Amino acid sequence: MNEWLYVGLFFIVGLIIPIGAIAMGFMLGPKKPNPIKQSTYECGIEPVGEGWVQFKAQYYIFALVFLVFDVETVFLFPWAVKLGQLGMFAVIEGIVFILILIAGLVYTWRKGMLEWV
Amino acid sequence: MNFWNDPLKVAADWLMGIFTSWGMNDVAAHVLVAFLGVLLLITILMVIDIFLVWIERKVVSRFQDRIGPNRVGPFGLIQPFADIIKLMIKEDTTPDGADKVVYNIAPILSMMSVLILWAVVPLAPVMLGVDLNIGVLFIIAAGSIGTLSIIMAGWSSNNKFSVIGAFRCVAVMVSFEIPMLATLLIPTIFTGSMGMNAIIQGQNIWYVFLSPLAALIFLIAAIAELGRAPFDLAEGESELVSGYNIEYSGMKFGMFYAGELLHAFTFGGFWAIMFFGGYRFFGLEQISPFLAIAIILFKALVGYWIIMWVKYTVMRIRIDQMLAFNWKFLTPVAFVLVMVTALMNALLRDAGNWLYITGMILSNIIVAWASLEIVRLVSKKERERVEGLKQVVEAHH
């Protein structure tokens, strides 16, 4: 518990410093808003439509593959910590785990889902 | 116990004495002292950050055969302060239709995600920061907060280009997190701990000599994670005008900018900790904690310099090439390397030091050679296929 208190202090100070900097900027800077200044930037022309576009599904695929890999790799960390004291059995086990993981990547790859089209 | 051997403890004891003599209870005084310590560290970091701007501009200009800032103060040293003042007195605009709360939180979170990284950086044998037993994963956790801040910034600006920029940036950042996680497994396997200090203590031989490939992959993944060139797709100037931070001005933009530079410096530091012995340098760190701090800051600066060097040497890569490079090359290689390292570690653990090092280096070289050979063969096939297509087209004409 105790050590996380210090981490918590880092979070608090890490919030205070940028808030302070931004607040200082807010106080020192001029405030003269006008409609043209506040319109969103679009390469100099008038903004067309709303600030939302249809996304391609490819973004989702990469996030999906990332999610699966992220979860599994994180689970490998306790294994890696203990590896030095464990025998061949644990090593084989970890290798099987990684191979199953790579099988997923290979499937996604073979389905052509890793192409950016 | 004198000041030069353990400055933090001396200062903390002195402050504790003062606070308790004011009638504060022990716990509160302890928390207050820790708070002041964290505040001091982060303030120093912000000052370093200001000078990073100067270093960056100076180094870039040398790469590009210019002189760089040289008017304001000696060697232009005052220039970054002028930049800060300029950022501060600029108007803080908020675009129409922006989601005000999210829009304002994003730069704060972005800066915070970098600053909290320093919680786990051991600066000297007597200044370990917070010696968490999961220090390695803490880097990734802080990185996920940074990713989130980019999505928030892009989405809340109510601008197509910032949303697209944010999405591209996040797709790249999360993708490269995987090889980074995988290479972080390797120091963990060598050390048998995820604590930063344990990893440094375990490096009687720098891990870069045990696993140079892992060090290289970590550096590449870190550069992508930082969103720096050649992986700086979030800010494709011609396509996306500036990426997720396009609608930000003044100090809010400054937070993104300063956060990026400090992030690069911090990852230089992590690179040094994971693979180059952190604050250790042939026993010099035992002489004085100040020397140890100088060593780790120097190593971090070297890492930062290498990241800059890559940035200004290599040209920008297209997003499809980048994601293909990550998923089809870097990630499989990183995982194969983890498997080989785990296997070699189990086989050679009892075989003696020299055999262990030789085996590790050899296995690294073999993995690197094999993967490059596979890439060579595949690209040769691809070239032949394209050539064949060309001939077919020409035959038609």
Next chain:
Amino acid sequence: MTGEHIIFLIVGAVTLLSALMVVTMRNLVHAALWLVATLFGVAIIYTLLNAGFLAVVQVVVYIGAIAILFIFAVMLTRRQAADTGVSVNKNWWAGALMAVLTFAGLAYLLQSWRGFSKTAAAIPSGFDAVNQLGEALTSPAGYVLPFEVASVLLLAALVGAVYLAFNKK
């Protein structure tokens, strides 16, 4: 009332409040961001329970991956920046009643359990949870099978999700 109690109360209140925001927010991106706040609160609860590894995994997996996936999915499935119409269905009162009843039932059941207000023993010195976890996940007497099955489950999820979402039709 020690510092730990105060931290718990603040974090718990924020967690529950942001959870309420998750289920009531009309704008789904806001709901996802409130979910992040809830998940972060839960991570702090884990650190209060001395489960540092799980706290970090919570941030890496939930905030770094699951929340991002949610935001991507929201962006992929929406026409307007804000949802039109009501965000709850016409049986929402039944849902609310059900939730309140569940909470009351759980609270009643729990308070009649004798281990309810148990306090924890101190963590033994030299106890390393990550090390123990590594041991438990890899020793044949431990949880090897669930560990491997989790990997197969995620493989199946990846294959299924890729097939479902992007089967060209």
Next chain:
Amino acid sequence: MIPLSWYLILAAGLFSIGLFGVLARRNAVAILLGVELMLNAVNINLVAFWRYGDVTQMAGQVFAIIVFAVAAAEVAVGLALVISVYRRRNTVVAEELDLLKW
């Protein structure tokens, strides 16, 4: 030291809120958000029981890790379903997906 009851009540509250989200929301993505809350409530309980029981028995933490994996799998498949439905029916409102009722 915080008594176990506080954690259990927090978890029960989180679970109920998640349940409300699942039962009452119209948008399928929002329903999945509710499921996430419920899974988190379960995890708090598991970790609390680990801490308040014998800490050398890692079952609680291992279960929590398996729940992480299950949550990830659930989100991956659930959101893929939502996207798939959206591409075919152009809606993500759960009530309008009533083809099987006919």
